[in-house]
Every structure is written in structure tokens, then in C-alpha cells.
Amino acid sequence: MPLIAFASPKGGVGKTTIAAHVAAILARRGYKVIALDLDPQNALRLHLGVSIREEGRFLSSLPSRPLWRDCVVETESGVRLLPFGPQDPLGTLELAVALTQEPALLADPVRDMLATPDNIVIVDSPPGPNAALTAVTSMLDLLVLVLLADGGSAAIIPQIASNRFLGRGTLASRSADRAVVVLNQVDDAEPLSDAVVEMAQAALGKRLIGAVCRDQALAEALADRRMLVEGEEGAGEDFQLLADAIVKRVRLPGADPQTYQGLFEWRQP
């Protein structure tokens, strides 16, 4: 079943916000969603409405090879969360070394999650290159790159369009094939934002799979431990459209919370 990662070259662009909302929307539509946090900031749980006192952990305890099923935190959104867990900076560096030497520490449990026919695994990554995302890159069905509609993105978009941003050679361009882009914090009132959206559309074509408007309601919702999953006007509606695009892109069959039996086959022969 599909493995979908949210990533970005830069920090603070909205990866965690978007990953959490797409995961929750898919769960509401009846899919079985696992949200896997690869970021030591351990923030995905907060975006999924889990209490800051929740002490669950998965990534931070990987070197002791936990069973992923034992680490699942059930959330009100219906998404099953594998939190990063608490970790100090030295532990983060040690984990990166361990994953670089032995990617199977993470690749094996993720392969096991994907072997369960009706699981969708949604990954939230830290900004920039990192050992955890690299450990699962070969299994990715979709790499969703989140960029802001700003001048910095204007410099990155051509690299994405030419499949060069993951490095050179056949392996990099094979992964790049599965990479799509979402522009976040789009603001119609800003000429630069408008120009970046137009540029991205021209350069990326169908690989631009969504745009999310700048919406103050997101900060308020996060503070209240709520999510915009009902298609509210603004970012809520944009998240729904993005979820539609992802479902189409990874060829998931329709799922309905009432009739869903968990026996679908998403991959066409």
C-alpha cells in the first residue's frame, strides 16, 4: 500500500500542517492511515490533536528495534500515529549515524506497515536531507515537496522541473519521477505569490498537485487542538482538494467510512 512522504528543502514551510491534515482527511474518508513522524521536533502529534503530555515514541527508540504496532498512538482524527518521541540533540545525531549504517532499522518496519494491504503510510520529515527519509526513499510512491509561494521557491522550482534536485544519475531521476509539489501560504493579494504560482504551473505542469492559501484559521485551530478537515472555506477546502489529488496520483480506490471493508487493491496491474 502507498507510502507518501512530505518533505522540503527548507524549514517552516508547512510540511507538518499539510501532512497532518491530509492524513486526517484520508482517515475520515475511510482509509486506514498511519502517520509516521521522522522529525526530532516531534510536532506531528500536536497537529493531530494529541496532548503535549503524550510520551509515545517510535523513531527515537529505533535502535532498540521496537515493534511498530506497540508504538501506535490512536488519535481522535482516526489516524494512527507513530510519534518521533522525545530526544536530545546527541540522540538525534546517534540515530542519524545508526540509520546511515543500517537503513533497515527503519526500512524493515515500514515495509511491514506497507505489507498490510489497506494501510496508507504518511510520513512527515524534517527539512532538508536526512537519514530517516533516505532509508525509505526507494519505497516511496509519492514524495510531496512543500514550497512556499515566495522568491526562495522560484529558485528551487527549475531544479525540481529538471529532476536534478535529488542529485545526478538514473537513481536520482527515478525518485524525482515520483516527486510532486504543493505550494503553501499562497496569497492572492501578493503579486510575488501570484507570479510564483504561475511560474510553478508553467514549469511543473501536472507535478504541481496543489496550492494552499495563507489562512490565519490554521494557527487558531492548532492552538485549540482542532483540525480543518471539513472542507471549510480557505485552507480547509485546499486540503480536501490536495487529498483528492493524492488519492488520484497514487491510484487509491474510493473508500467510504460506512461501506469500507479494507479489502481494496489500489495498484493497477
Ligand SMILES: Nc1ncnc2c1ncn2[C@@H]1O[C@H](COP(=O)(O)OP(=O)(O)OP(=O)(O)O)[C@@H](O)[C@H]1O
Ligand atoms: N497555509 C498556511 N496559512 C497560515 N499559516 C500556516 C499555513 N501553513 C502553515 N502555517 C503555519 O506555519 C508554521 C509552520 O508550519 P509547519 O510547522 O507545518 O511547517 P514545517 O515545514 O513542518 O516546519 P519544520 O520545517 O520546522 O518541520 C505553523 O505555525 C503553521 O501554523
Ligand SMILES: [Mg+2]
Ligand atoms: Mg514540521
